[in-house]
Amino acid sequence: MTLTVEMESDFHFREPSKDDGASVWELIKDTKVLDLNSSYSYLMWCDIFSETSIVAEKDGKTLGFISGYKNPNNPNKLFIWQVAVDASARGNGLATKMLYQLLKRRACKEINYVEATVSPSNHPSQSLFKGLAKKLDTGCHIRDYFITEDFPDEEEEHEDELLFTIGPIATKNK
Numbered sequence: 001m002t003l004t005v006e007m008e009s010d011f012h013f014r015e016p017s018k019d020d021g022a023s024v025w026e027l028i029k030d031t032k033v034l035d036l037n038s039s040y041s042y043l044m045w046c047d048i049f050s051e052t053s054i055v056a057e058k059d060g061k062t063l064g065f066i067s068g069y070k071n072p073n074n075p076n077k078l079f080i081w082q083v084a085v086d087a088s089a090r091g092n093g094l095a096t097k098m099l100y101q102l103l104k105r106r107a108c109k110e111i112n113y114v115e116a117t118v119s120p121s122n123h124p125s126q127s128l129f130k131g132l133a134k135k136l137d138t139g140c141h142i143r144d145y146f147i148t149e150d151f152p153d154e155e156e157e158h159e160d161e162l163l164f165t166i167g168p169i170a171t172k173n174k
Ligand SMILES: CC(C)(COP(=O)(O)OP(=O)(O)OC[C@H]1O[C@@H](n2cnc3c(N)ncnc32)[C@H](O)[C@@H]1OP(=O)(O)O)[C@@H](O)C(=O)NCCC(=O)NCCS
Pocket: 031, 033, 034, 081, 082, 083, 084, 085, 086, 089, 090, 091, 092, 093, 094, 095, 096, 097, 122, 123, 124, 125, 127, 128, 130, 131, 132
């Protein structure tokens, strides 16, 4: 996976720490399409799930974030919870690069499947995961998962969430 030369040298990729929680919360809020969880949850996530999560920074500003965890029932599956790239940095391969960086981590040595839920209307997200499968030369299986009726009554109805399963991922392709 290659980013444009400019992005490869400009971005710094690293595990988050609790100090990233606030800026990650801002980044997620600014997407306006992702569920914004409590600020507490991002502080906690960045601290506890840092090994399977990533931030991308440029000039000290957080422009990309992925929260992931190893599925406790299937430790060979990396579940990707939220992916966000600042609007100014989209369309240049940054989200794909972050996924690759995660898969290369020591903590993800045993991972051979990536899972994520995506709403049917989120075309950039669908392209991201389908594109990942293509680049990893593997399959992308899509099935129903959470449906609107599973969510509590809110002002705005929650869309369905389809489950994308990408894999098996060969170690040589990571
Ligand atoms: C989805 C998102 C993370 C993609 O980030 P990105 O850095 O622009 O993604 P990439 O550049 O790595 O692109 C990955 C693929 O998606 C495609 N893609 C990116 N933006 C797209 C768009 N707006 N419409 C259609 N396809 C798009 C790219 O062409 C690429 O496809 P390819 O692999 O076939 O070349 C970003 O648009 C975002 O933060 N959106 C708001 C939050 C969100 O919806 N997150 C995902 C749900 S968890």
